[in-house]
Amino acid sequence: MFEVMMTLFAIVVVGYAAGKLGYMGGTFDKRLSKLVIDITCPALILSSAMTDDLPDRTLILPLLGISILTYVLLTGVAWWLPRFLTKGKENEGVVGFALMFGNVGFMGYPVVASIFGHEAVFYAAVLNVVNTFAVFTVGTMLITGVNEMEGKRFQKKVLYSTPMIAAYLSILIVALKIHHMPEFISQPLTMIGNITVPAALLIIGSSMSHLPLRAMLGNRTVYVTTALRLAILPLAVHFLCTAIGFSSFVVGINTVVIAMPVATYGTILCLRHGKDTTLITEVTFITTLLSMITIPLLVMFMLHQ
DSSP: OOOHHHHHHEEEEEEHHHHHHHHHHHHHHHHHHHHIIIHHHHHHHTTTTTHHHHHHGGGGGHHHHHHHHHHHHHHHHHHHHHHHHHGGGGGGHHHHHHHHHOIIIIIHHHHHHHHHTTTTHHHHHHHHHHHHHHHIIIIHHHHHHHHHHHTOOOGGGGSHHHHHHHHHHHHHHHHOOOOOOOOOHHHHHHHHHHHHHHHHHHHHHHHTTOOOHHHHHOHHHHHHHHHHIIIIIIHHHHHHHHHOOOHHHHHHHHHHHHHHHHOOOOHHHHHHHHHHHHHHHHHHHHHHHHHHHHHHHHHHHHHOO
């Protein structure tokens, strides 16, 4: 497990160096991010449902169930806990977003694939359906404030983004037990999907290379939020879902997914709505860095239960 995370971390370091040396950054990173989100990540999701042995379709409903339960609980935490973590009222929504949402698209899929195998990307994609819906509803309210959301309609196009469509199609493929997908379809999707892991990690490294030194040091709010995001909340959800009766495999996938560093959507939403990005940038950087240690420890803990 440590070897897997060190491999992923090595790619992040290469991205950091590429950013510092000018090979990456700016417009290039934006275009590559769009390529990953709109093309390679959907291909990765679809290819996970086109293996010789289809993922277990009986896990679809339990995965959706555990994901809904998880985000209902995290919504409560995100609205209640931040008032105790930061003195600045304007930062409460940012802290709440950081506690609630992990970087499933950029970090979750690569890590899940590395730990559980390529077919497990399908299970992570099922979990991400609820995550994506919550980001653009609850997450947007946390970043902008409830008052600014009044009168605004939910952007339905979020539900028809290419990653979401890929998730819907992969669920359909597995649910209908569609075997033997033609190789001229499955192989190109697999090859394109394989770009996702290194490209996403290179982008993360490059984005870190442009952060000021202060963002790398953090503060009390950043480190308490980090501890909650990477360890305390995932473990709490893990024990609760185990006690409720979800299978260990479903609980394991869900725990790893919600133990990801802070979602990059937080920074994107702050920029879109004209909010200060300082705190969200700091906590995103620190959680991404420390997740290289916490994720292996979390997986080892679950394996030895």
